[in-house]
Amino acid sequence: MKRRDFLTAASGAAIAASASSLPLPGLIRRAHAAGSGNTVKIGCLFSASGTMANIEGRLNYVTKMAADEINAAGGVLGKMIEPVITDPGSDWPLYAQLGKQLIQQEEVAATFGCWTSVSRKSVLPVVEQNDALLYYPLHFEGEENSKNVVYLNSPPSSSVLPAVEYLMSEEGGGAKRFFMLGSDYVWPRTINQQLKGYFKSKGIEESAWREEYVPLGFSNFQTLINQIRDFADQPGGQPIVVLTVVGNSIPDFFREFINQGISAFDVPVLGLDAVEADLEGLDTAPLVGHLNCWAYLQNAPGAKNQEFLAAWAKYVDDNDVPFSADTVIDPMVSTYDGVHLWAMAAEKAGSFDVPEVRAAFDGLSFDCPSGYNITMTGENNYVKRGVFIGSVNEAQGFDVLWQSEDTPDPLPFSPYMQG
Template sequence: MKRITSAVKRRTFLKTAAMAAGALGMPSIIRGAQAAEPIKIGCLFSSSGTMANTEGRLNHVCRMAAKELNAKGGVLGRPVEVVVTDPGSDWPLYAQLGRQLLLQDKVASLFGCWTSVSRKSVLPVVEQNNGLLFYPLHFEGEENSKNVVYLNSPPSSSVLPALEYLMSDDGGAAKRFFMLGSDYVWPRTINKICKGYLTSKGFKEASWREHYVPFDFSNFQTLVNDIRQFASQPGGQPIVILTVVGSSIPAFFKEVISQGLRATDIPVLGLDMLEADLEGLDTTTMVGHLNCWAYLQNAGSPRNDAFKAAWKDYVDTNKLPFRNNVVIDPMVSTYDGVHLWAAACQKAGTTEVDAVRAAFPGLTFDDPSGYTLSMTGENNYVGRGVFIGSVNDKQGFDILWQSEGTPKPVPFSPYA
């Protein structure tokens, strides 16, 4: 009996020793991967449909940010794994895929959505399942959910400063306003806020016109002609407040170029217009049209230089179907969001949503724009700087104006 026990012990010892030797013989990165299960984060960005050209880039920015985190040891000693979906610019599908990421893939957090209608589609999903959505677009505000981190600027920090600038003597003393948008919640709410703001400044309803088009609308010939006629009327300097989105933006400006309408005739403030929307356009005739974001590619900052170099390397290494020298605000905002989430997890010591949310107050991140982002305990809005850009002849934006510091975000506008 003693002999059998000794034999069992010998076999057990030899088996254990062999397993230990095998493990020690593995590269350390493999041993670490076995020891630590990855933390999954989910992407809800469309790489097909009307939003694909701009929104599809954000999936890759998430991966790039995760790669940076993993190179420094991951989050809480665990590697970060990015789970990508394609909602196809189909608003109900965002909710379906968001639910799948939370309940089936067990992601720790979601990063996603572009349009406000896609965010509002996902909102009940994250609220019902206590998920956390990091939303990277500037938007209409009028929302404050504990389950959403609003990474970009509400109108008080972006749209209204741009409008105020255009109404000033330095900005051209705008007196009349042609509001043209895609037909959904963001443009309609933005224009409602703008009209309330203009009314508070003494403007009458005759000072503005308002028109909406469907998603993916492209035939702007009649509308641009209407804008031309609006510009020719008396009453002071006119401007266009443009809130069309996706493929409608370059389609609109192609017609503007075709009809020879220049910023000296009537400047366009394209509130969703990005560097990527200018690709393929002859911007020599667009010089002087404007946009307003929390980041512009021409922001002068060593951190911006480093980010652009990292994106160029990532595009080239992974052979992505995007220009390696074009960076847009929502890319940077998504990148910021991944790093803010990681910092909150490290501070909380867990990826559990309630604890991560409790860790938000006091978080900061040095953004590529040159500003330092911050979060408070008041809400889940991130304090950002803001830029007004002017289209140049190189398919980009020169910085016309930028905020002093980071204005406090105001979720609910008094003008709505």
């Protein structure tokens, strides 16, 4: 089905947590009472306050859900998993401080954490200096390959480039010009450097793209969307927006897009960081057809996904979780996968010691709710995943527009990176 046919069909289709449930920024609390030698701790380094709270805060709960699931099956090496929860408060230096506390004071066996690349970069020297493990659940810009980080999601070769290539194809609408708008930090700037290198390799002139950045937490997009409108009116072929703003800036951008009456028929938006939770509370009928790309979509087909969605809904109801029981996003699933992959590695190693656990990564596989069997190899700590391109629907979600046939080999370093 061509993109315009898909849009025509689709358009006709009908931890902001309480203070008592999560800690104040900078504090650590245990999710379960400490046992007497019968538990193994894992760290949670996800913000439940600040600009990233609405999306990142959910990952604390899905970590606990995965731990409860493993504990119900007997735990790991005879021990129950004890998550230790933190709240870095969307404050990048605080991630490093709390990561150090988790490793040195709480003596966690592994840490699951970070959303933005700047938070991961803040924690990276901490885990490397302490030879610890950080499981990072976001697709990201690549250009990194640390033995102390498990990259649970996709680098650009497996996510961003397939989506851009799709939009440039006849089926995807034949995009010729690109307005790149991002938050001003490492992930958007690095992605856009790679895209410019990719465009040059395709013979696309520099006049065919434009690059703009806004501060983290930026909300007033009226002027920028006027600029997008002006860009779209110029000659040279079909324009698209490659959107790499993050956090609360994503729904704010889409609200202004709605206000200015620009449709996906006119200027499609590829929201590289947009997830289902960003659409909550929006009237998505005017947004039908805008795109994202991730290794998981809530509407992914298959029994595994239905099982996961039901498990999350039950966990939310049973534990008074302050997030929607009906909304699941990719980084939640990647975090869930990561807890299981860590537990499998520890069991295989017969140890919680990092060198032994790391040596056990080669050959691990897990049936992800995405429907793909995800795997690890001995080459690096990147997880092989499938990829989806989603299209906004009227029900505040993304329909599956395209998905990869298999799980492509991740490339940590892009051949299109520009200096």
